[in-house]
Amino acid sequence: MQAAMTIDFQLWLSKLVWLIAEPASLLLSIWVAGCFVLWTRWWRLGRFLVCVAAVLTTAVALYPIGQMALRPIEDRFPPVVTLPPRIDGILVLGGVIDYDVIGKRGVPSSLLAAGSPRLDAFVELARRYPMARHVFTGGSIELIDGRDTEADVVRRIFARIGLDTTRIIFEDKSRNTFENARLSLEMIKPEPEEAWLLITSARHMPRAIGTFRKAGWPNLIPYPIDYATDPERPFDSQFRLGYNLNYLSEAIREYMGLGYYWYLKRTDTLFPGPEAPKPEGEAPEPAQPAAQQQDTPAEEAAPAPAETPSPSE
8 A cells, every 4th residue: 555655656746847847838937937027126037037038948949959869868779670580479558649639539540550650560560470469558647538548549449440459458557657567567477488579669668678677577679669860860950949849858758757767766777778787796698699590570560650759658
């Protein structure tokens, strides 16, 4: 009971902190405070706040600060080029539903796909590995229409595009990445020798893979999707306030999430990478010769195009 109350408090505290620290909210707060103080005896402070807000807003509009900050996170896990011939399970993380549209209407934006790069990749991989176990994990901190969780909405989407939902396991209680890892592990109980694909956005993969490893998931194969940055394209300066602000919010949220999860010991390292950290005193395994690798090309499972970042993860 005490542990559950602690987790609930941490969840709501993180939501409250993000409500204040989210760049759009922070900029608006500075603007409003400055305009209000201008009409008081502290008008000099008001002028200063308005100038700060104007400079920050202009900088965000002109420079792709968010994309610059996101690139190191997305570069942490490169796109998957080859896949093993055998996969025991495919796990996709939630946080992909537009509650105001898909949640209420119950249909994706396109009937040819699931309406999200994560779900599209899951559908493609599920058809590529039909004998593997297929899992979707994602509830909701606020109920959709007062009844449905995200898993319920995704179940209807999968059924509409022709997937057999009776062969998909839906975990519908989790509200964040930590609960995704813990509750899905309790439900699935994977064997140590099983190989599982973990699908989530590239910007979310470091925090997700670190959390799942810490929870006890063995032998995970990261499958990052939905890249937002181009590693070969130089950053250019254009006036795009809304676009740049969106990616800046996503970058700050992930950096805060990485630090917060590491502080709470939900991950073993501050910036988890492709290789799991070795226990102290354990020698690293020798690299496998290229001639012995049995991986097959993943051409049919290429990453889907990027979607607009969702703050619901």
